[in-house]
Amino acid sequence: MTAIVGVPLVRTNPVALSRGYRFEMVKLVSQWRIRLLMVACLIAPAAYSAVVSQQTSLPTDAVYGRLMNQSGWAGSLAILVFLGTLLLPLLTSVVAGDIFAVEDRLGTWRHLLVAVRSPRRIFVSKALAALTVILVLLVCLMVSSTTGGLVSVGSHPLPGLDGHLIGSAELARTVVLAWLTVVPPTLAFSAVGLLGSVALGRSPLGLLAPVALALVLMGVQVMPVPVALRVALPTNAFIAYRGLFTDPAQLGPFWVGLVVSLSWTVLATLLAYRLFVRRDFTDLANDGSSRLVLRGFAPLAVLVVVTTVVVAATTGATGSGIEKAKVEAALSTSFSNLYVLQTDQLNRPPVTVSQLGTTTSCEKGGSRVTDEGAGAGWRCTVTWTLPGTTAVGTAIYQLEIAPEGRYVADGDGPKEVNGFFQVRTPAGDAPNPLWQFDGVVDLLGS
Amino acid sequence: MHPFDAVRARSVVKTFGDVIALDGVDLDVAAGQIHGLVGPNGAGKTTLLGLVLGLAAADAGTLEILGMPMGRALSVADGVAGFVDGPGLYPTLTARQNLMTLLALRGERTSRSREVDELLGRVGLAEVSGDAVRGFSLGMRQRLGLAAALLGGPRLLVLDEPANGLDPAGRRQVHDVLTDLADSGATVVLSSHRMDDLASLCDEVTLLSAGRVVFSGPVHKLAAESGELDYRLITSDPEGARGVADGTPSLRRVTARNGSRQGDEQALVVRGPEAALDRLVAQLIGAGIAIRELGPVVPPLEAAFLALTGTEADINAEETTR
Numbered sequence: 001m002t003a004i005v006g007v008p009l010v011r012t013n014p015v016a017l018s019r020g021y022r023f024e025m026v027k028l029v030s031q032w033r034i035r036l037l038m039v040a041c042l043i044a045p046a047a048y049s050a051v052v053s054q055q056t057s058l059p060t061d062a063v064y065g066r067l068m069n070q071s072g073w074a075g076s077l078a079i080l081v082f083l084g085t086l087l088l089p090l091l092t093s094v095v096a097g098d099i100f101a102v103e104d105r106l107g108t109w110r111h112l113l114v115a116v117r118s119p120r121r122i123f124v125s126k127a128l129a130a131l132t133v134i135l136v137l138l139v140c141l142m143v144s145s146t147t148g149g150l151v152s153v154g155s156h157p158l159p160g161l162d163g164h165l166i167g168s169a170e171l172a173r174t175v176v177l178a179w180l181t182v183v184p185p186t187l188a189f190s191a192v193g194l195l196g197s198v199a200l201g202r203s204p205l206g207l208l209a210p211v212a213l214a215l216v217l218m219g220v221q222v223m224p225v226p227v228a229l230r231v232a233l234p235t236n237a238f239i240a241y242r243g244l245f246t247d248p249a250q251l252g253p254f255w256v257g258l259v260v261s262l263s264w265t266v267l268a269t270l271l272a273y274r275l276f277v278r279r280d281f282t283d284l285a286n287d288g289s290s291r292l293v294l295r296g297f298a299p300l301a302v303l304v305v306v307t308t309v310v311v312a313a314t315t316g317a318t319g320s321g322i323e324k325a326k327v328e329a330a331l332s333t334s335f336s337n338l339y340v341l342q343t344d345q346l347n348r349p350p351v352t353v354s355q356l357g358t359t360t361s362c363e364k365g366g367s368r369v370t371d372e373g374a375g376a377g378w379r380c381t382v383t384w385t386l387p388g389t390t391a392v393g394t395a396i397y398q399l400e401i402a403p404e405g406r407y408v409a410d411g412d413g414p415k416e417v418n419g420f421f422q423v424r425t426p427a428g429d430a431p432n433p434l435w436q437f438d439g440v441v442d443l444l445g446s
Numbered sequence: 447m448h449p450f451d452a453v454r455a456r457s458v459v460k461t462f463g464d465v466i467a468l469d470g471v472d473l474d475v476a477a478g479q480i481h482g483l484v485g486p487n488g489a490g491k492t493t494l495l496g497l498v499l500g501l502a503a504a505d506a507g508t509l510e511i512l513g514m515p516m517g518r519a520l521s522v523a524d525g526v527a528g529f530v531d532g533p534g535l536y537p538t539l540t541a542r543q544n545l546m547t548l549l550a551l552r553g554e555r556t557s558r559s560r561e562v563d564e565l566l567g568r569v570g571l572a573e574v575s576g577d578a579v580r581g582f583s584l585g586m587r588q589r590l591g592l593a594a595a596l597l598g599g600p601r602l603l604v605l606d607e608p609a610n611g612l613d614p615a616g617r618r619q620v621h622d623v624l625t626d627l628a629d630s631g632a633t634v635v636l637s638s639h640r641m642d643d644l645a646s647l648c649d650e651v652t653l654l655s656a657g658r659v660v661f662s663g664p665v666h667k668l669a670a671e672s673g674e675l676d677y678r679l680i681t682s683d684p685e686g687a688r689g690v691a692d693g694t695p696s697l698r699r700v701t702a703r704n705g706s707r708q709g710d711e712q713a714l715v716v717r718g719p720e721a722a723l724d725r726l727v728a729q730l731i732g733a734g735i736a737i738r739e740l741g742p743v744v745p746p747l748e749a750a751f752l753a754l755t756g757t758e759a760d761i762n763a764e765e766t767t768r
Contacts (some may be wrong), residue, residue: 013524015551023551030538110501111534111594115551117500117522280462281501 014118020125023116027102028095028133037094041140046148049075053153063161063242063406063438068149070431071156073171075149076142080178083141084238088182089189089214091137096130096193097207100276104201109281119277127194127269134190135183142179159433161440162246162330163337178241181254184261185237189214191268195297198272198279222403224373227321227443228312230404232304237261239404242440252315252444260307267303321443322401324371327378328360330441331397331409335360335382338433342417345425345433356384362399374403393417395434405441450513452477452602452633453498458507460493467493469657470507475635475650477601480628482644482665483637485654486755491637492606494654495530498635499604512602528604528635533591537580541571541590544579548597565593570619584611592620596627603627605636609643621647641747655755671750676700677723679714680739681730687714690729696722715743 015023028034052059052068053075059065064077103109116122155168166174189210196209205212217235230236237257243250311317336353343351364370365377378399383392396412411418411434418434453475460468468490475481483491496502497509500522509516511523535544545562566575569589574582579590588611595603608624609617624634624647638644644651645665653661653668661668681687691699697718716726730737744752 016553019551019553023547026543026547026550027536027539030536030543032538106534106536107532108534108536110496110499110530111591113501114499114522114527114529114534115548281496 014121015116017121017124020116020121021128024099024125024129025132028099028129033094034133037091038137038140041091041137042144045076045079045141045145046151049079049145049148050152052078053149060408060436064158066436066438067158069153071158071171072149072151072153073146073155073158073168073175075153076146076175077178079141079145080182080241081239084182084185084235085218086211086214088138088186088238089210092134092186092189092193092210093196093208095133095137096127096190097197097209099126099130099194100197100272101200101202101206113281119279119281120273123273123276127272130194131187131190134186138179138183138186142176146175159338159341159437160245160247161242161334161438163334163341163433163437163439164247165337165341166245174244177244181241181244181257182238184258184265185234188234188237188261188264188268191265191272192300195268195272195275198276199297224320224403226308226312227317227319228315229304229308230321231256231317231443232260232307232311234261234264236404239406242406243442246440246442250440250442250445252442256311256315256444263303263307264300267299271297271299315444316446317444320373320403322373322403322405322441324362324364326441326445327362327399327401327407328380330407330439331362331380331382331399332358332360334409334437334439335395335397335434336384338437339384341433342423345423345430347426351387355387358382358384374401376400378407380409401441405443407439407441409437409439411435450477451475451510452479452512453481453635454508454510455494455497456508458494458497458504458509460490460497460502460504466657468497468504471654471657471659473652473659473662475633477633478628478631479649480624480634480636480647482648482651483635483654484639484641484644484651484751488656489654489755490657491654492530495528495604495606495635495637498602499526499528499530501530523602525601526604527595527598527600527602528606529591529595530604530606532606532610533587533594535579535582535587535590535594538578540576540578541566541582542575544590545594545597548594552598554598561597565596566590568596568619568623569593570616585613585616588612589616589620592623596623599632601632603632603634603636605634607638608636609638609640617643641745641751645747653751653754660754661750665747668750669746671754674717674719675746675749676715676717676743678739678741678743679716679730679737680712681714682736682738684712684714686733686735687730690733690735691716691726694718694722694726694729697726 054069058068059078062078062081064074067074068078103112112122113119155172157165157167158171160166192213193210196206200206200209214235217233220233221230221235231253236253237260240254240257243253336356336358339356340351340353360380360382362371362378362380364372364375369377378401380397380399382395382397385392395414395417397409397418398412399407399409401407413419418432421432421435422429423432451474453473455471455473458468458471471490471494473494483494485491497504498511500516503516512525514523539547542562545565546559549559549562563572563575566572569592571586571589571593574586579587582590588608592605592608595605608620612620628634648665650662650664651668652659661671679687688699691697691714697716700715700717716723727737742749
């Protein structure tokens with residue numbers, strides 16, 4: 001037998017973080033489902049955008065869905081709506097929700113620890129790799145949806161959510177910004193995915209933690225909850241981009257969403273990290289699923305309470321955030337901008353928004369119902385005057401307002417103004433911008 | 447200068463909740479030795495190997511690996527490699543990719559790729575190096591896991607049941623690799639349920655039972671711990687042989703259990719010291735009874751294992767009245 005003599009004492013040298021990150025990336029990219037997901041993200045949005053924009057029936061439920069046949073940018077924005085509801089949480093589930101659990105399934109934790117020599121670096125490498133793949137998938141979705149729309153319809157101006165016309169160049173910038181605004185909530189859901197993957201191990205609930213969370217929060221969002229709670233949920237950050245499509249931009253929801261999303265990201269990541277580095281890797285039977293779920297997720301519930309209180313205190317927002325005055329102001333602005341647009345379409349003498357002096361009067365569900373909150377019972381009368389005349393124009397709208405502030409205004413006449421879906425222009429029939437349109441009520445505005 | 451121990455454990459305690467996995471374990475593994483860990487299920491072998499690999503920290507006691515005291519933090523010392531509870535392999539990668547990604551982790555992808563091919567050849571996987579691991583048998587995975595552990599030339603190799611799932615040829619191959627490694631000066635600590643593996647491979651063995659060391663030393667000394675063995679005889683006259691055995695001093699006749707080997711209804715199983723067995727053989731021959739087969743029911747190492755771990759009652763025979 002050979003004895004080793006005089007060998008110096010050994011040290012523990014964890015592998016470099018960059019190499020651990022590459023190792024995790026290789027493993028992720030070698031998975032077929034990740035490859036398929038990437039291909040799907042590259043093809044499906046483009047195909048959807050290209051096909052749907054050529055249809056007569058458009059997805060009017062989605063903001064900008066009704067305008068998909070008018071500009072290629074609308075397709076990208078309509079897809080952004082679908083992403084925020086469930087698709088992005090699902091993507092984070094598939095990638096981040098499985099990044100730790102996969103090692104439990106394969107029984108490779110010990111191998112990984114021996115190879116990397118540092119649980120901390122394993123955690124960071126895995127988190128960064130998952131984040132990279134998720135962001136790449138997000139970029140694929142953005143490029144695909146935009147390309148599909150632009151190729152099939154082309155780059156044309158679109159009205160904003162307050163009716164002002166946004167030119168193609170500004171639209172391009174705003175659409176890219178809109179996609180960037182979903183990065184923070186995507187990070188938040190990715191962090192929840194990491195937490196689920198660490199805390200619940202092989203359990204399917206661990207894999208689906210982001211989706212389960214999204215479903216719960218969506219359930220909360222459709223209820224008549226106080227506006228402070230609504231905007232303090234990370235799902236609200238997915239729709240904060242709507243504020244970019246008004247002039248001036250309604251940035252309140254975006255900033256709140258950014259702070260909320262980053263808070264969720266940091267807290268969920270720290271919780272996942274703490275659970276991970278304390279895990280006993282010699283106990284194969286313990287994949288974390290026996291750990292108290294409350295220990296992992298309860299602090300997130302506390303975060304919701306804290307952020308709700310902070311939002312309420314800093315913005316002074318109370319109730320649903322959908323009040324009569326706000327609705328009237330939003331509809332007046334949208335109508336004025338769209339009327340200018342329609343005037344231009346019809347080749348009439350140009351008018352400006354200030355010349356119209358538009359005022360709106362709204363009520364909800366008759367005299368017995370408070371004029372406040374979401375619902376389909378809003379009825380508004382818009383009045384305006386044209387320069388050089390004393391006659392007052394009047395138009396009726398039925399409004400359906402969603403709890404998160406988006407409304408659909410449905411023109412109820414007169415026919416010449418907003419009662420018909422088309423207008424006769426010198427170049428032929430064209431969609432009537434005043435007939436049906438999307439708008440947004442600033443929930444945090446005063 | 448004195449040779450140092452590759453592994454030195456003193457009074458190591460490790461618990462999982464209420465379960466005491468290791469209860470004051472002392473262990474010395476000299477550098478360059480192949481040391482076997484053996485014990486019944488739940489004895490603490492895997493836990494001990496996990497501590498040596500740095501996958502967990504002991505609750506009490508001291509553990510030195512390659513001369514370095516292990517701290518509380520989970521970390522594997524440089525020069526230590528191996529696996530517990532099966533090799534960790536990624537099924538979506540090929541055998542070669544599994545090893546190359548490990549090299550890449552160490553930043554040695556380009557300079558050491560030849561080593562990967564050589565290792566795959568040494569463990570008999572050269573021909574399937576481009577196949578995804580998901581299609582590998584258990585034995586192939588074991589061999590690939592061994593190759594992964596050998597990357598970079600470890601000074602201490604820790605293996606949990608490395609012969610699991612291997613056919614005789616594969617087992618021979620693994621034995622050769624481990625013997626070569628020990629000959630080059632590295633230390634190997636392995637666990638196995640197969641006493642014949644340990645006997646043919648290890649310089650020393652440590653026998654664990656219920657988290658405690660019940661024997662540690664050379665293999666031949668373990669065999670001496672077996673005490674009285676049971677011997678199985680097939681004779682030309684079973685009835686006559688039983689009568690002779692009953693009349694032999696210091697010898698007890700035991701009966702085979704259900705599920706014994708085919709033909710055991712004709713077999714005579716006796717227990718006693720070797721001298722008494724010698725007398726029985728002489729008397730049988732003297733009585734004109736031919737002995738067709740004679741051997742221990744349980745090999746000496748296995749018997750020692752059973753005796754020292756308190757599981758002797760589980761052997762394939764039970765004592766009956768003479």
